Amino acid sequence: MKICVHGAGAWGTAVAVNAAARHEVTLWARDAAQADAMSAARENTRYLPGLALPASLAVRAGDIAQAQAGADLVIVATPMAALRDQLIALRGTSAQVAWLCKGVEPALDASPTAYGLLAHEIWAQVAPELKAGVLSGPSFAQEVAEGRPTALVAASPHAGVRDALVEAFHGPALRVYANDDIVGVEVGGAVKNVLAIATGLCDGLALGLNARAALITRGLAEMTRFGLALGARADTFMGLSGLGDLVLTATGDLSRNRKVGLLLAQGRTLAQAVDSLGHVAEGVYCARTVVQRARGLGIEMPIAEGVVALLDGQVSPRDAVAALTGRDPVPESVQAGSAPRHSS
Numbered sequence: 001m002k003i004c005v006h007g008a009g010a011w012g013t014a015v016a017v018n019a020a021a022r023h024e025v026t027l028w029a030r031d032a033a034q035a036d037a038m039s040a041a042r043e044n045t046r047y048l049p050g051l052a053l054p055a056s057l058a059v060r061a062g063d064i065a066q067a068q069a070g071a072d073l074v075i076v077a078t079p080m081a082a083l084r085d086q087l088i089a090l091r092g093t094s095a096q097v098a099w100l101c102k103g104v105e106p107a108l109d110a111s112p113t114a115y116g117l118l119a120h121e122i123w124a125q126v127a128p129e130l131k132a133g134v135l136s137g138p139s140f141a142q143e144v145a146e147g148r149p150t151a152l153v154a155a156s157p158h159a160g161v162r163d164a165l166v167e168a169f170h171g172p173a174l175r176v177y178a179n180d181d182i183v184g185v186e187v188g189g190a191v192k193n194v195l196a197i198a199t200g201l202c203d204g205l206a207l208g209l210n211a212r213a214a215l216i217t218r219g220l221a222e223m224t225r226f227g228l229a230l231g232a233r234a235d236t237f238m239g240l241s242g243l244g245d246l247v248l249t250a251t252g253d254l255s256r257n258r259k260v261g262l263l264l265a266q267g268r269t270l271a272q273a274v275d276s277l278g279h280v281a282e283g284v285y286c287a288r289t290v291v292q293r294a295r296g297l298g299i300e301m302p303i304a305e306g307v308v309a310l311l312d313g314q315v316s317p318r319d320a321v322a323a324l325t326g327r328d329p330v331p332e333s334v335q336a337g338s339a340p341r342h343s344s
Contacts, residue, residue, distance in 0.1 A: 076090075139248070201262070
């Protein structure tokens with residue numbers, strides 16, 4: 001199989017390294033200087049320092065059409081904000097396409113009713129003719145690049161895309177499971193980033209393991225309510241891209257979103273927290289959009305609401321936690337406060 005990976009950040013490099021052991025892989029970098037440096041050093045010193053790139057992995061910049069010529073599978077490994085332009089540029093390709101980003105696009109206009117889109121909604125809007133999907137699940141790029149055991153989900157309404165992702169990446173260390181519920185997989189991948197900020201805040205304030213468990217559990221209920229309202233299946237949220245990704249991102253020390261919550265609890269400003277990461281923390285950028293859309297759907301997401309108030313500087317870390325713990329009791333139900341389910 002011939003694979004082209006767009007984006008030489010941590011995730012793009014990690015999946016390219018993984019696939020290069022079995023396939024012909026080109027890693028395309030937007031920055032020519034970065035591509036030259038990676039080719040010369042055989043290492044991505046900025047995003048995955050110390051990891052040797054296999055000799056079979058080609059790193060290129062420049063004409064992206066030339067880099068992906070003849071590719072059977074194109075992987076878009078850019079931040080969420082760049083996905084729309086990437087999909088537009090891929091119009092007309094015969095290759096199967098999949099993206100790695102997890103999040104929600106910011107609203108394209110400032111009207112009160114505007115809201116950001118999930119990746120599959122952007123795809124339907126700008127390039128519906130593409131055979132496309134998402135590769136998601138509980139995974140840190142560093143561990144995938146090192147060949148540590150990992151399980152991912154290949155989600156698409158197209159069986160050919162799911163099959164191509166399994167063929168490209170499934171192996172002894174990296175297991176890939178197919179799922180046709182792309183809505184649920186993408187909601188899980190986006191909302192868990194927001195919830196991880198809240199969990200980092202909880203841990204940064206030393207509230208204890210009981211509090212962390214409660215926050216993750218109620219966060220899963222919020223995620224599920226939101227997903228059901230968009231047409232997802234409930235069982236998806238008990239799988240790798242729901243519960244699995246939430247637990248990893250909320251508790252793992254490599255989680256950038258969790259780190260944001262920890263730093264805010266320490267008194268850092270949001271700008272200081274984000275600047276210290278060196279990578280994109282998608283939860284910071286999609287929290288407001290998730291909450292805005294949930295309100296439009298009539299979905300209660302108090303944890304996500306608290307994260308937005310914290311990120312906007314409307315409340316202190318301790319006040320944000322106090323607002324959550326001081327809520328009136330409600331029945332323990334995923335459906336509590338949810339709108340009727342409807343299609344996205």
